[in-house]
Amino acid sequence: MVNRFTSVSTALTVKVVGIICILSFFVDFLILLLPFQPTDRVWQINLATALVDRGIVPLVGLGLLFTGYWIENADAGSDRPQGIDLRFPAVILSSILGLMFLLIFPLHLNNVNQAKTQTLNRITQEADQAEAQLNTRLSQLQAQLNTEQGKAQLDQLRTQTKAQFSEILKDDQKYKQALESSQIPPNIKELLKKAKTDPQALDKAIEQQTDIQTLRTQQLSQVRQRREEAEQQAKDTAWKSGLRIGISSLLLSIGYIIIGWTGLKGMGAVQGGKPRATTR
Known part of the structure; x- marks a missing residue:
């Protein structure tokens, strides 16, 4: 009885922490959008940088959420009523985030390159x-x-x-x-x-x-x-930002896509996948 209560409590705690991580990312995302200036290249660069820097948070949240469900399913003898199953929305969200970070990769590199060109032109004019x-x-x-x-x-x-x-x-x-x-x-x-x-x-x-x-x-x-010196500094800043944010966004997209694809396949939502029967 004690072990069952412990597993239920642990599963709930892990899922709650995971949900909070995911929600906190979207709160940050909404705040970062303000003021909304989609045509401003500097705004786009700053937004991409901030999103990639925070991109690991929902990934951890998804991991905790699925861990909570795994702990819950491991307790085969539990007769506790099940709440809302968030696994399918979670894998859909993971797939969307994977696509978003995949798109950030080329867009950020292009923005950084154009910003570098503008900076070099400005330095030349000032000189x-x-x-x-x-x-x-x-x-x-x-x-x-x-x-x-x-x-x-x-x-x-x-x-x-x-x-x-x-x-x-x-x-x-x-x-x-x-x-x-x-x-x-x-x-x-x-x-x-x-x-x-x-x-x-x-x-x-x-x-x-x-x-x-x-x-x-x-x-x-x-x-x-x-x-x-100013030109060299602008070039160094550009390639460092492009390399760091580009590689990080690519890695995040791979992680999210793997979670989303694996989850959808396991639930039978993609062709070739077979839905798993939950043993109770």
């Missing part, structure tokens, strides 16, 4: 605009430096910069503090080290840093480097 603005700004600066006043200001700037470095190089204590300071950029520290042994290196560095063509080359290089 081109940055280069154009940089060239315009440096051209204006070059025009100013071509005037007598501009040349005088440039010479004054070079003289002041050299005086500041020379003051540090002449004082060993200041030189040591500058090398140990975390506020001074590494390239300035490297210049101080070179200038300490080769005074002409300081003049060359100051001249290069105040030369418009050198500035243009350096800043264009930085813009292009940031562009390459």
Whole structure:
């Protein structure tokens, strides 16, 4: 009697937990649909990602539900009245979910690929605009430096910069503090080290840093480097998302389809299947 009560209680508990898992997935599904924007590619990608991430929950729920019925059927001597049999709706639901996750696989890959293309185009446009603005700004600066006043200001700037470095190089204590300071950029520290042994290196560095063509080359290089990094990050994000969500959705679809097909075949709902007689 105790064993029979335990099996009945266990079967009921397992089925209830399974049903809750399935219902919780559909509650999440309805919430994820809001706001409903089916034409927005980003919305589609986020929805597919969220569904696949939660896709294991109803799979576990179906497993628990069928486990509950298996425990219930194993108790052949039970004379307890049977409730609503949810196995047939469960296998139908499993088949539908299998089809849904199977469709998510190619749709998500296509959306991710198109989103990547749009992102790369945007990065290219922003980089081109940055280069154009940089060239315009440096051209204006070059025009100013071509005037007598501009040349005088440039010479004054070079003289002041050299005086500041020379003051540090002449004082060993200041030189040591500058090398140990975390506020001074590494390239300035490297210049101080070179200038300490080769005074002409300081003049060359100051001249290069105040030369418009050198500035243009350096800043264009930085813009292009940031562009390459942004493009690489966009590509990495796209293929990681496509690979993770694509494979996961495919695996989930296989699992759901197997459960649905096996269940329908066992109940005789598909051709070649024979309905099982429940022994009581």
